[in-house]
Amino acid sequence: MDVARLRKNFAQVAEHGDEVPLFFYSDLFLKHPEVRDMFPISMEAQRGHLVDALVKIVANVDSAADLTVFLQGLGRDHRKFGAVAEHYEAVGASLLATLEYFSGPDWTADLRSDWAAAYDVIGAVMRAAAQEDEALRPAWWRGTVVSHERRSFDVSVLHVQPEPQLDYLAGQSVAIESPSRPRLWRYYSMANAPRPDSPLEFHIRLIDGGAVSMALTSSTAAGTELRLGPPVGVLTLGQPVPERDILLVAGSTGLAPLKAITDQLTALPQPPKVHLFFGARKADGLYDLDSLEKLAAEHSWLTVVPTVSSDPRFSGETGSLPDVVARHGDWSGHEAYLAGPTQMVQDTADRLVAAGVATDQIHIEDFGWSEP
Numbered sequence: 001m002d003v004a005r006l007r008k009n010f011a012q013v014a015e016h017g018d019e020v021p022l023f024f025y026s027d028l029f030l031k032h033p034e035v036r037d038m039f040p041i042s043m044e045a046q047r048g049h050l051v052d053a054l055v056k057i058v059a060n061v062d063s064a065a066d067l068t069v070f071l072q073g074l075g076r077d078h079r080k081f082g083a084v085a086e087h088y089e090a091v092g093a094s095l096l097a098t099l100e101y102f103s104g105p106d107w108t109a110d111l112r113s114d115w116a117a118a119y120d121v122i123g124a125v126m127r128a129a130a131q132e133d134e135a136l137r138p139a140w141w142r143g144t145v146v147s148h149e150r151r152s153f154d155v156s157v158l159h160v161q162p163e164p165q166l167d168y169l170a171g172q173s174v175a176i177e178s179p180s181r182p183r184l185w186r187y188y189s190m191a192n193a194p195r196p197d198s199p200l201e202f203h204i205r206l207i208d209g210g211a212v213s214m215a216l217t218s219s220t221a222a223g224t225e226l227r228l229g230p231p232v233g234v235l236t237l238g239q240p241v242p243e244r245d246i247l248l249v250a251g252s253t254g255l256a257p258l259k260a261i262t263d264q265l266t267a268l269p270q271p272p273k274v275h276l277f278f279g280a281r282k283a284d285g286l287y288d289l290d291s292l293e294k295l296a297a298e299h300s301w302l303t304v305v306p307t308v309s310s311d312p313r314f315s316g317e318t319g320s321l322p323d324v325v326a327r328h329g330d331w332s333g334h335e336a337y338l339a340g341p342t343q344m345v346q347d348t349a350d351r352l353v354a355a356g357v358a359t360d361q362i363h364i365e366d367f368g369w370s371e372p
Contacts, residue, residue, distance in 0.1 A: 001117045002110070003062050009111055010058045013102040014051070020102060021050045028094040035090065038081045039183060057122065068125055073232040075126030077175065079139035080185070080229045083130070088123040095119060133230065141166050141228040143176075145220055146199045151287035154206040155253060156217045157191075159199040160226060168194055168231035170264035171257040171337070175229035176202070178215035185229060186212035189257035189339070191288075193264040200228075203253040203288070235337060235365040237261055242335040244361070245273040249325055249348050251340025252280055255288055257365075258339055266299060275303045275328070279321035279344070282311040322348040332356040337363045 013020060029036050053074065060067040099115055100107045143160040150156045168174070170193040175185035191201040207213045220226070235257050246265075248258040255278055265271040280286050286306050296304045307317035307324045317324050321344055325331070336352055338345045349362050 001114050005111065006061060006114050006118060007058055009099070009103060009106070009115075010054070012106065013099055014055075016102050020098060023101060024050060024094055024098040027097050028090060031094065032087075032090045035087060038083070061118065069234055071122055071125040072129035075129035076133040076230050077232055078126065079130050079133060080175065080177075080227070081183075082139075085127055088127060092116075092119045092123060137167075137230065138164070140177075140230070143200070143226040143228045145222050145224040145226065147222055148220055150217070152284050154217075155285075155287045156204045156206075157288070158202045158204060158216065158220065160202060160228070161199045162228055165196065166194075166200070166228065166231065169236040170194070170260040171236040172231040172233040173257070174200075174231050176212065176216065177227040177229075178212055178220065179225065180215045180219055181211050184212050186210070187232075189233075189260065190231075191256035191259045191263075193260050193267070201256075203256040205253040233257075233365050235339065235363055237264065241265070241268065242272065244333055244335045246275070247325075247331050247334040247336040248274060248276040249321060249336065249338045249340070249345075250276065250278050251321055251344040252285060254338075254340025254345070256339075258337055259288070259292070261337060262295065262302065265301075266295070271299070271301050273301050273303075275305065275334075277305045277307060277321060277325050277328075279307045279309065279324070279340070281309050283308055283314045320344075320347070322351045326351045326355060330355070332358075335361050335363070339365070 025039075056070060057067065060070065096112065096115055096119070100112070103111065141162045141164065143162045146159040146161050148156060148158050166174070168190060171189070173187045173189040175187050177183070177185050188202045188204065191203050192198070202216075204213055204216045206217045246261075248261065250258045258276065262274060262276060265274060276292065278286060278289065278292060285308070289304075289306050292304045292306075296302045305317055305324070305328065307319065307321060308314045309318070309320050311318070321340075325348060331352060332355065334357070336349075336357060338348050345364055349364060352362055353359060
């Protein structure tokens with residue numbers, strides 16, 4: 001399998017933009033109409049998910065460990081849609097048809113062989129993970145909303161009790177489906193560490209045009225039943241917990257996974273020192289600051305630094321989050337965990353690397369599976 005050839009071909013195909021997923025799903029549904037009910041009525045978001053997943057796969061095709069973790073997560077996660085082994089063959093055939101169509105005269109027998117081999121590996125890893133997962137846990141969990149608190153005009157905090165108990169790692173996420181938006185799933189991170197029989201805490205930000213976030217923030221009252229997918233993601237402390245001190249940088253509701261990591265550390269007999277930077281555009285965007293300051297008051301190893309980028313009334317740290325983090329000290333001896341808006345996360349990572357933080361000490365996760 002020629003990795004360079006695959007990447008070159010995918011870059012050529014990707015130039016056709018939205019036409020690529022549109023062709024793929026049209027081909028899939030025409031040849032296999034039985035799979036149409038697995039997808040939402042509106043396919044706009046789903047088409048973006050396909051491209052995002054392909055981009056991530058192609059980008060990591062020569063990094064076996066990273067790609068395997070991602071594909072295993074996809075395999076387990078696709079169980080909630082009702083995906084079975086037979087569907088992988090149908091998807092593979094439509095994927096090859098799509099690549100051939102948009103490659104035009106550049107499509108060759110060698111390219112087809114490369115893509116077929118790559119998809120065989122992808123499908124095998126996903127199917128194996130799904131089969132193993134099937135013996136351990138359900139495809140999805142029923143979650144009952146225990147409470148819904150609006151913290152700001154665009155952020156709500158939901159507490160959801162899963163049934164049966166959902167085992168996860170602090171920093172992971174689950175996909176949520178609202179009964180008013182069937183077959184539309186949106187990933188949200190749990191904002192608390194796992195504890196037996198405790199509800200899950202989710203921070204939901206209303207996204208302009210976001211069907212799931214709109215449903216969750218506007219029409220989800222206590223007692224509403226949601227569907228929760230399996231936990232996914234690797235933005236976790238791991239075992240053993242790193243011996244280095246820890247830097248956490250959260251923008252907006254990117255706070256959720258980092259708050260869960262902080263919650264996990266409270267149970268350790270000797271936690272490392274932790275600096276948590278929590279940023280928003282305006283002061284009212286610091287929707288969970290009271291909770292964080294209470295944690296910091298209870299634990300001397302935790303320092304919380306709230307910051308806003310454009311609110312002259314705010315008396316604390318001001319400026320862009322990457323700038324504030326950079327001027328607060330030397331982080332080269334820390335493990336850094338970053339979550340929030342993509343540009344903020346990337347800018348912060350770049351600043352940390354430039355300041356001497358090793359790339360393997362910087363932990364980021366971007367599913368590429370968000371709404372709108």
